[in-house]
Amino acid sequence: MTSDHGSSRTSTVDSSPLLVKALEKSLEVKDKVEKCANELSTVNETIKKEMAAGITLHQAEKALAQSESVEDRVHECAGELNEVNNVLAQEIDDRNKLNRELIETLQELSTTQNVLSDSQNVLAIAHEVVEEAKQRTLRDFATGIPNRELFNDRLDQAIALARRCDWILAVMFIDLDGFKQINDTHGHAIGDRVLQVVAQRLYEQVRSEDTVCRYGGDEFLYLLVNPRSIANIQRVAHNVFDRISQALFIDDLTLTVAPSIGVAVYPGDASTGQELVANADAAMYRAKEKKAGCIFFASIP
Template identity: 50%
Template sequence: MSFDRIHTSIPADTPFALQVALETSQVVKAKAEACADELASANSRVKQKIADGATMLSAHKALAHSQAVETTVQECADDLTSVTKTLVEGIDDLEQTEIALMHSHKALAQSEAALTVALEGEKQATLRALHDPTTGLPNRVLFDDRLAHAIALAERHGWTLAVMFLDLDRFKSVNDVHGHAAGDSVLKEVARRLSLNCRDEDTVCRNGGDEFLYLLMNPQGSENIERIAGSVVKNIAQPIQIADLQLFIEPSIGIAVYPGDGMSGEQLINNADAAMYRAKKGMSRYALFCAREAETLPA
């Protein structure tokens, strides 16, 4: 009987050493079963020959064959002992592998947690780098980036843009009389009101000090721009309550419109700044840019 090809159902992901041990045990098991069958057959033949009055020589041969089969069975038993030892070692290796995998999974989880913390830290650092710490509004760096992107879109789609330059009148007196903490509270409240007035596609930023910039995306004509500017003036001019203080702040707003008042972000901001100075001197709280104002912009 040949034992070269024994079909097994050992899972493909079983460790190699364990696979070998399991396959060997199945071969040895088959060999032992075959030997047992031969031994039983030999015993039956001996009994039959004795029953038939066979000579002692024939019986001796049958018994010798039986002993040979028994020897083979003993060899199979020895093989099984070896296989058992290998199986135990394989199982131990498997347990060690599982422990190593457990540690690897734990290390991976810790690495993922560390990466999450790092990414959140990077996100917060980027947020701080692009936003004003006092008001939480975008800062000038972020505003310039959005303005450049808006100009590119406006050029592609034939839109208009408007940049409003806001300055808070008599803000310095708030700091001088009530302190910088009161001044910061005013800035935060103005920022909140500007944000409430701002559409999702628009951008408001703190330019520094008591200055703010307001980008209007495709505002659909000067009439709508002036309506928005008037609404901003009205909202900011409402009383600001700080503890037991009630403060009144009014903005002056200068407006420059793309493309007529400038083709770049820098031109639009500078021209809106120039228009803001005219608003400070006039009866209206806001003013649209006109070309001659560029010549009178303070150095």
């Protein structure tokens, strides 16, 4: 009996204090009931033996009184056991209520996590939309290449870098001869297709550190970062002229445009981005007048 009691108490170490107390009380009542049962059994056996031997009335009354006393203690234990059962029932109800509250809390936390996850997804999508919108504001709508704003920003950065590293820079100003006639004859939709093909051909020539942009109308700018020599600038300008001059095949049309290119070099021709573009523009107009293809600003008398 002792070992059973010890193991029962050990198993309830992690329970609540009230539950532990109730279980201990239950064990005490169990002990009392067992003792009373043993005692009652002994009394009954004694009465049987004495009755068989022929007991007196006084002895019988005494034995019955002893038996009734044991029964009273049994009833008392029953009352205590009922109290213990009530405590245990209340504890079970409390624990069930706590479990329900815990489950509800976990469900709420799960819902909150889903909401947070959804919010994070929304924020990520919003960030992507903002970034995409920002990129669109820096790109030309018709051709998809950088616009004037983005070009000017990169030009200023390139000049600052060239100043620190003692590099040269070049800006080519490109105008499409014959584009107006194509636009007037075939419409703006075909004109936009021509601009897209020209933009693609320029992009084929550009290095990762360089930038091309649509400046406006049929005008494009090409920034060469650290081309190292005038000869390299001339070679790139020649390649750009030849590539743009090739025939364009759009639907069932075969079209041609010829570029006029003006080139200005930093720091010899200008010290700022604005001056560099303006001088390249002036050189382009001289090339258009002379139908020379490409002219450097430094060669203008």
